[in-house]
Amino acid sequence: MLSKGNLIVISAPSGAGKTTLRQSLRKLMSDLEYSVSMTSRSPRSSEIEGKDYCFVSREVFKDWIEENKFVEWAEVHGNLYGTPREFIEKKLKEGEDILLDIDVQGALRIKKQFPSALLIFICAPSMEALEKRLQGRHSDSPEEVKKRLITAAKELSFSERYDHIIINENLKDALAELEGIVRKYRESGKRRGEKSGCSD
Ligand code: 5GP
Numbered sequence: 615m616l617s618k619g620n621l622i623v624i625s626a627p628s629g630a631g632k633t634t635l636r637q638s639l640r641k642l643m644s645d646l647e648y649s650v651s652m653t654s655r656s657p658r659s660s661e662i663e664g665k666d667y668c669f670v671s672r673e674v675f676k677d678w679i680e681e682n683k684f685v686e687w688a689e690v691h692g693n694l695y696g697t698p699r700e701f702i703e704k705k706l707k708e709g710e711d712i713l714l715d716i717d718v719q720g721a722l723r724i725k726k727q728f729p730s731a732l733l734i735f736i737c738a739p740s741m742e743a744l745e746k747r748l749q750g751r752h753s754d755s756p757e758e759v760k761k762r763l764i765t766a767a768k769e770l771s772f773s774e775r776y777d778h779i780i781i782n783e784n785l786k787d788a789l790a791e792l793e794g795i796v797r798k799y800r801e802s803g804k805r806r807g808e809k810s811g812c813s814d
Contacts, residue, residue: 618709620803621702621728622646622796623721626736627766629748631782635736636715638789639796646796647705647712652678655693658753668698686716686723691761695720711800718772725775732799734792735776739783741767 626632640646650664654672663669670678675694678684687696697714705712714724724731738744744766748759773779778795782788 619706620711620800621706621714621724621731622711622734622799623714623716623724623731624734624736624792625716625718625721625769625776626782627738627744627769628762629744629751629766630736630738631747631785631788632715632736634785635780635782635789635792636713638785639792640713642789642793643796645711647710649697649701649712649714651695651697651716652684653693653695655691655695685727686720688717688719688723690717690719691765697724711803718769722772722775730803732778732796733776734778734780734795735773736780736782736788736792737770737773739781 624632624636636648640648650666650668652668652670652675654670654675655667657663657667657669661667672694675687675696678696678698679687683699684696685699685702687694689695695716697716697720702712714720716724718735721733725733738747741763745759745763748754748762754762780788780791780795
């Protein structure tokens with residue numbers, strides 16, 4: 615299958631400001647589709663089914679794996695997360711660009727299957743800053759914060775395999791940088807006339 619749309623992947627350690635940046639980018643680019651992941655984790659109080667995630671049991675998630683219904687999936691912080699295949703294939707075929715907010719394992723799997731996908735890594739200015747942000751959120755226990763910091767260090771080691779790294783010192787500058795990178799990538803796809811050379 616020759617795809618026409620582009621995949622834009624963002625990853626970041628928790629606390630680096632990725633969700634805010636992703637939501638702000640989508641406000642600036644209303645034609646950018648968003649791939650809603652499926653997860654076995656429980657919803658947080660602010661999250662909406664079908665908008666933030668599709669929340670399912672581990673059993674249902676495993677059935678989907680068996681049926682090859684994910685483009686990629688991974689276990690993160692003890693929960694399962696996956697990118698539903700049907701949405702991605704349909705939208706790419708229609709020539710739509712899709713934003714994915716997934717972890718480093720998923721991002722590298724996407725790049726393998728879709729070599730022209732754009733991979734953007736967002737990080738906090740330092741581990742100390744990240745720790746402060748995680749503590750400031752008051753949504754995680756001290757043990758959870760510790761776990762997320764260990765994961766963050768591992769994730770950071772994958773950042774060199776990304777096309778771009780954005781250091782989120784402040785939201786305004788990071789958003790401007792993100793927008794610039796994505797616009798340039800989408801434009802170059804259009805100019806090439808092939809939009810992406812993804813084969814699947
Ligand atoms: P959270 O539970 O904080 O929403 O997400 C935890 C991590 O899972 C984040 O790094 C997020 O980007 C990642 N994630 C969310 N959806 C997917 C997905 O479909 N696939 C993969 N590989 N990671 C995902």
